[in-house]
Amino acid sequence: MEFKLIRTNRKTVAIQVNPDLSITVRAPRYASKREIDRIVEKNETWIYKHIEIIKKNKADYEALNVEKLTSEEIKTLAEQTLKLIPQRVEYFARQVGVDYGRITIRNQKTRWGSCSSKGNLNFNCLLMLAPAEILDYVVVHELCHRKEMNHSKAFWAEVEKVLPDYRESVKWLKEKGIVR
Structure with a gap:
């Protein structure tokens, strides 16, 4: 091999x-x-x-024809995501106990979300095509980076405090969440 x-x-x-x-x-x-x-x-x-x-x-x-989405469809997804994500971020930020900076929605090829050291959050507009619990997991994951900017045991403990069954979402993303 x-x-x-x-x-x-x-x-x-x-x-x-x-x-x-x-x-x-x-x-x-x-x-x-x-x-x-x-x-x-x-x-x-x-x-x-x-x-x-x-x-x-x-x-x-x-x-799913994700590769074949038109620019208009991607724009619509981005607009929908921009309406929903800030609400979910605000809701979960209280639970995690963190603040955050700017929220940006993009059509990313390799990531579902990211968190900068300044607390700015980026999310992929294709999250709108995923189940709601996956979207929530990505939001919580990025917010937990406000406490731990790594994937240490302490980071995963923070995620688990908010989403005790987060491993199901991780599994879904590994199995079905291929980003272009």
Whole structure:
């Protein structure tokens, strides 16, 4: 099985199946190629399973014709998102206990949302095509970055305080939430 190997200062081997179906393996600098190959081989079932999930998700995504949205449809989605997101941000900001800056809606290709160090929030207009609980999860996720600008255990604890079942949303985004 072919894969791109990236050696870093990490302590464990991580395997990633990319949207283009290529495989990236991140490994400690000291790990031997033989050991890395053994770990990849041991995880072949997991790798092939995720390749199939990505293929299916791409097919489902194309069936939604998201790629074929006209600029007018995207503009309409952005307008709808701009009406809804500020209400959800205001509601959840009280629960998280944070303030925030400007809210911007974009048609992003790789992200559902982001939070700047200044507290400005960006959201993808395609969130309007996702279930409501997914939109709420993305809002809470970005607001929790106002407390923790990382994805540490402390960050996930903040998310869980507001959305105890947030893992379902994470799973949905991994399985069905391919952003173009």
